[in-house]
Amino acid sequence: MAWPPQVGELLPRTEQAEGLREKLIGYSLNASHKRGGTKALGFSSMLGITIAEVDYLETVIRRGIRAAPIIAVRPNPPYGVKCLVEFPLRGLGARSHRTVNLRTVWQFASPASPPRLLTAFPKPRIEQHGRR
Numbered sequence: 001m002a003w004p005p006q007v008g009e010l011l012p013r014t015e016q017a018e019g020l021r022e023k024l025i026g027y028s029l030n031a032s033h034k035r036g037g038t039k040a041l042g043f044s045s046m047l048g049i050t051i052a053e054v055d056y057l058e059t060v061i062r063r064g065i066r067a068a069p070i071i072a073v074r075p076n077p078p079y080g081v082k083c084l085v086e087f088p089l090r091g092l093g094a095r096s097h098r099t100v101n102l103r104t105v106w107q108f109a110s111p112a113s114p115p116r117l118l119t120a121f122p123k124p125r126i127e128q129h130g131r132r
């Protein structure tokens with residue numbers, strides 16, 4: 001594998017991805033977190049996804065990073081590189097008719113390290129699906 005990962009490639013070593021559940025619970029879905037609270041509000045208001053649905057979100061992210069290509073790679077000295085991966089995320093419950101792009105940002109500390117989730121948040125572009 002070439003280093004660093006390249007735009008258009010799949011995220012390396014997705015089966016070893018670290019920090020996912022912890023980052024979702026402690027940051028992205030934590031409405032009381034000083035910086036993550038706005039992300040939690042976005043998940044809730046756009047998609048009906050709260051911390052109670054962490055299993056759903058974790059599963060979607062693990063599937064998404066196995067299929068969606070990297071859209072950007074950025075140096076992050078001295079911590080390695082960041083890779084951005086986006087894929088569709090469908091809402092739940094009353095918001096199941098909505099789909100947004102979910103942006104995930106992953107850090108690789110070295111060529112041999114597994115990806116570590118830095119952040120995940122919904123992009124505001126909303127597609128409406130057929131409503132009943």
